[in-house]
Amino acid sequence: MAGVLVLGASLAMVLTMGGPRPVDVRRVDLAPAPPGELSATHTTTIGIHQSTTAVLAPPPPPPPAQQVATGTATSADPPPGPPQVTTTPAAPGRPSAPPTRPRPDHCDRNYATDGGCVPWLLPLGVRQACEWLREHGLTRIEVRGRDRHRLDPDRDGIACEPDEDRPRRGRGRS
Numbered sequence: 212m213a214g215v216l217v218l219g220a221s222l223a224m225v226l227t228m229g230g231p232r233p234v235d236v237r238r239v240d241l242a243p244a245p246p247g248e249l250s251a252t253h254t255t256t257i258g259i260h261q262s263t264t265a266v267l268a269p270p271p272p273p274p275p276a277q278q279v280a281t282g283t284a285t286s287a288d289p290p291p292g293p294p295q296v297t298t299t300p301a302a303p304g305r306p307s308a309p310p311t312r313p314r315p316d317h318c319d320r321n322y323a324t325d326g327g328c329v330p331w332l333l334p335l336g337v338r339q340a341c342e343w344l345r346e347h348g349l350t351r352i353e354v355r356g357r358d359r360h361r362l363d364p365d366r367d368g369i370a371c372e373p374d375e376d377r378p379r380r381g382r383g384r385s
Contacts, residue, residue, distance in 0.1 A: 321356030322370060324349050333360065341371035 318328030327349055337343045340360050344352065352370040354363045362370035 319359065321354065321359065322362070323353040323355050325351040329360065329362075344371060 317331045319331045322329040327347065329344065329349065329352060333340055333343065341362060344362075349371075352362060354366075354368050354370050358366070358370070360370075363372075365372075
C-alpha cells in the first residue's frame with residue numbers, strides 16, 4: 212500500500228514539475244454569416260513537448276572545383292551566360308482554369324450552394340434550418356447526395372424551397 216502511495220506521489224511530481232504545460236487552442240472560422248460575425252468552433256487542449264534531439268543543419272555544398280590549364284591557350288571560350296528560360300503558351304482555345312476559392316471547413320459536401328456552405332453541424336437551438344440558412348445568405352441549395360439535414364422533403368433535388376418550410380396546418384382546420 213505504501214509503495215502505491217510513493218509511486219503515485221512521484222508520478223504526480225514528474226507530471227507537475229518542469230513538464231509540458233497544456234495549451235488552450237481556439238480556432239475561429241468565418242461562419243456562413245454576414246461579414247463581421249465570427250463563429251467559434253471546437254476547443255481543444257493539447258500538450259506541447261520539447262524535442263530532446265539536436266537538430267543538425269545540412270553541410271554546406273562543396274565549392275566548385277577550379278580547373279588549371281597547363282598549356283597555352285590559343286582561343287578562349289566565352290564564359291557561359293545565364294540559363295535560357297523558355298515558356299510555352301497555353302494551347303489556343305483552351306482557357307486556363309479559373310482560380311478556385313477554398314471553401315470553409317466543416318461544410319456538408321452533399322449540398323451545393325450559391326455561395327457559402329451548409330455546415331456539417333447546424334448550431335444548437337436551430338429549429339428551422341432553411342430559415343437559418345437563408346438568414347446567412349444561402350438562397351439556392353441543391354441536394355447532391357444524402358439529405359442528412361432533411362432540407363428537401365419532396366426529394367426533387369432542391370432544398371429549402373419557399374413553400375416547404377411554412378408551418379403546415381393540421382387536418383380538419385381551414
